[in-house]
Amino acid sequence: MSERRVVTRFAPSPTGYLHIGGARTALFNYLYAKKYGGRFILRIEDTDTARNSEEASEAILSSLKWMGLDWDDGPFYQSRRLDIYRKYAEKLLSEKKAYRCFCTAERLEAQRAGKRADGGFWAYDRLCHSLDEAESRARADSGEKYVIRFSIPDGGAVSFNDMVHGVLNFQNDVLDDFIIIKSDGMPTYNFAVAVDDHEMGVTHVIRGDDHVSNTPKQLLIFGALGVEAPGYGHVPMILGQDKTKLSKRHGATSLGWYEEAGFIREAAVNYLALLGWSLDDKTEFFTLAELIDKFSESRFGRTPAVFDIKKLEYFNQSHLKTMEIGVRSELVYNYAKKYIPELKIDEKYDDLEYFKSVTAIAGDRLRLLGDIKNYAWFMFTDEFSYPAELRDKIIKDHGAEAAARALRQMAEIIEGVGEFSPADLESVLRNAKIENLNFSKLVFLLRSSLSAQTVSPGIFEVMYTLGRARSLERIKRLAAAIEVHSAQ
């Protein structure tokens, strides 16, 4: 085999959004090309006029971009390359490696239904196989509808060395004369793929296991065309929890869904790469650059993988953690603005710099981008009231008067703190003697007043970020709320 510069491709059909399996296929092809300094091309297989959609095509492109998988060439649309497929089909026709078939879909469908009843498999009966060339041409010229079928060579077999499965063999006689050009002039999948992979100089094809049975057909076409076939690698499927091929009924399978759910590309790429591929027995944290560096076709797995969102979440948190705060906060900011409409952000806090300080105090807590809402919604608005349950719990634990007094005393102390820093605030409160309450209790009251909840980032950092005025206002407000309530 000649030494050629590696060329891989991702060739989705625009009939829906980019799903998990497709995303992984794209990733693998991208990594393989980049690893070997080759090109990664994008081809849109839109030969099904009934099911294509412009939106799907756009969605796929945008998901690919979201993942950071930039293609070097394309996108090429098969629907705009019809003359090319026609040319190759004519060539096969003239060499008697393909023939016109005038059988109606109705006739074949009836036949197929019959066979299915007693057995279940069906193959074209080759009725038009031996049609006289003159007659065939005449019927075609007269406007009769026809398809072009590939003539499977009698006997023989095809075999190829798969990158993940090793040598695979297929007997020709299990194949029937499949259609390569439909009656509407469009090429069928197996034909267009072979023609394009050849035309575009594709050297390696990495795709899902579900394509192994298509491979012999494509190989036969390469053979008939007299051109070299690319190498293949059939990676195992990605399964749903029920261990069947991942599909819409498994729920969230589109990449777009994950973006909206607050996952970041670094995690998606990292996790997907590990479904059907691994480096060794311990390394599992990878950036895209590291994947390109370490990727190897010899490390493909052979067993189907069940998609586990829990592990994806873990990777999301891991990547978020290692990210520079500026980058992370920008992701959080953009996500919040776009996908968390219920997060109330007062105009004066709608600012990237401010988000950066809030994201910073949220620390390692974010698992998904949207978690910022749970941990810090109270940092973005001053207009909230304290939940009755929280107020009642405080009254129950401390008594209304004592709690209010403690809060007011803390306010007084905080008001007088010289340097308003997390460390100073903490040390002052740690040493304060207030209502005989220990530090932990004081912190609980503080947290309640500042965040209106019982869970929050480090409370002194919250206070520092809120600033003296906002903090004091909240502490006094809670005290007042308790007093008013108990007075009733």
Next chain:
RNA sequence: GCCCCCUUCGUCUAGCGGCCCAGGACAUCGCCCUUUCAAGGCGGCGGCGCGGGUCCGAAUCCCGCAGGGGGCGCCA
């Protein structure tokens, strides 16, 4: 019905004849740390589908079985 692929903890996986009475990670459970929640540390639970071979020795090789998955369109 035919063809093809696959089979290690619940899940993702390492393992390619002795280093494995099977290692890592997620999940889960417990403990520690601790101002809450996370994070982190430590520990527990948990697996080689079954049956035959081959070999001094098998998760690793061979055969059979069972199970699972994929494909068999004028869909891709």
